Amino acid sequence: MRNLDITTLRSFAAVAETGGVTRAAGFLHLTQSAVSMQLKRLEETLGLELLDRSGRTIALTSAGEQLLVYAKRMVALNDEVIVRLTDQAYVGTIRLGVPHDIVYPAIPRVLKQFNAAFPRVQVQLISCYTKALKADFGKGEIDLILTTETFVDAGGETLCVKPLCWLGAPDGSAWRQRPLKLAFGRHCTFRPRVIERLDKAGIDWDVIVETDSDRTIEATVSADLAINTMIEGTEPPHLQRIDHGGHLPDLPAQMINLYGATRSKNMVHDALADLLRRAFGNEEHTRLRAV
Template identity: 75%
Template sequence: MRNLDVTTLRSFMAVADSGGVTRAAGFLHLTQSAVSMQLKRLEETLGLDLLDRSGRGIALTANGEQLLVYARRMVALNDEVIAKLTDQAYEGEITLGVPHDIVYPSIPQVLKQFNAAFPRVRVHLVSSYTRALRDQFARGECDLILTTETDAAPEAETLALRPLCWIGAPGGTAWRQRPLRLAFCRYCTFRPKVVEALEAAGISWDMAVETESDRTVEATVSADLAVHTMIEGTEPPHLERIDHNGALPDLPLQHINLYGAQTSRGVVTDTLADFLRRAFAGAGVSRLKAG
């Protein structure tokens, strides 16, 4: 009688979902060789080839596709049995990546809710730029990430669509100056779209501040020395949306995307993903009106 090992099935699922052994190893917190050995053991147990390794990437064979359906059910049932019969106290660490500009106001509330549900699981919050977060996610260094992008990535789940809005100092006049003085972080994904909108509107501009520090940008804008853009609803209390009466161009909608939650990854990760959905999805789609 041959018996399937749930651990090897979990590794098989991770490889199938992530599209590669390296990334799956990062998610599972195992070495690449350990995951490869588990896959080999699973294939030897069944006497079947489950992965097609002939191409540049890894694809499932027909047998692999069939096994994946059963593997999901078996792993889910295993986790349900453990949770129900042992009433285990979950513990460990989960890594969540969030762009600087959408940490507030939603993420503190998400962390509070998650801590109440899993007090022994530590959330390692990584705050960086969308481009850097996607690179980290691809390397398996983050379990879940949020991004701000101008489109909906096929491998991600869009939680909300919100417009960019012009941000300045309370009662400030920097937005009236020409050339328009801008303050942006060097790797900000909004920056190319903002410049494109200004060029299309025929508005001259000058990059007054180019930095890697969000604090530097905020200080400059607070001093009314430049303007900035942020996703609607994420501006801090010491800055305000600019009531420009159409003097500045409309800016594109931004997708707040969630990566890593397209398939079940266990109760801890799934719960955190649900909290993120609730925090951002309620905003829906809105468009800031000029004036």
């Protein structure tokens, strides 16, 4: 009788779901060689080829596709048994990436709720711009990421679609000036679409602040020296939505997407993903998972 090893099944499932050994190694906190050895041992145990390595990317063979269904169930059952029978609290770190501009107000609430449920698990919050977060996620360096985009890539899940809004200083007048003075983040994904709307409306503009610092942008806008755009509902309390009465163009909507939620590792990973869904509006998906 041959016995399957949960560790090798966990590595196999991670490779299948991430599409590569390097990414899986990052998610599992293992070396690439360790994951490769585990895959080889699993194939030798079964006497089957589970991965098709003939192409540029790793694909599953027919046997691999069948095993993946069982592997995910066995890993999940293993984790459930350990938790319930040993009363072992989850311990460790989960890495969450969030763009600067959507950290508030939702993420502090998510972190507080998560800490109450899993007090011995540390959430390492990585705040950066969407392009960098997706690059690090692709290398397996982050477990879950939120993004602000106009589309959603394969493996992503759109949590909500919200419009952008114009922001200025409370009772400010910078929005009336021409050319219109703007403050933007250097890697802001909103900027091209905002500029496009201004050009179509025939409004002259000038970017007077271009920076990697959100604090610099907020200080400039708070001083009524420029205006900015943010996703509706994420604006800080010291800035105000501009009631321009049609003197500024309407702005397009933006998606808030979640990546990594389909790569279920354990109860901790799934719980954090569900808290993010609740915080950003995709409650229907959360309810379906709970059924």
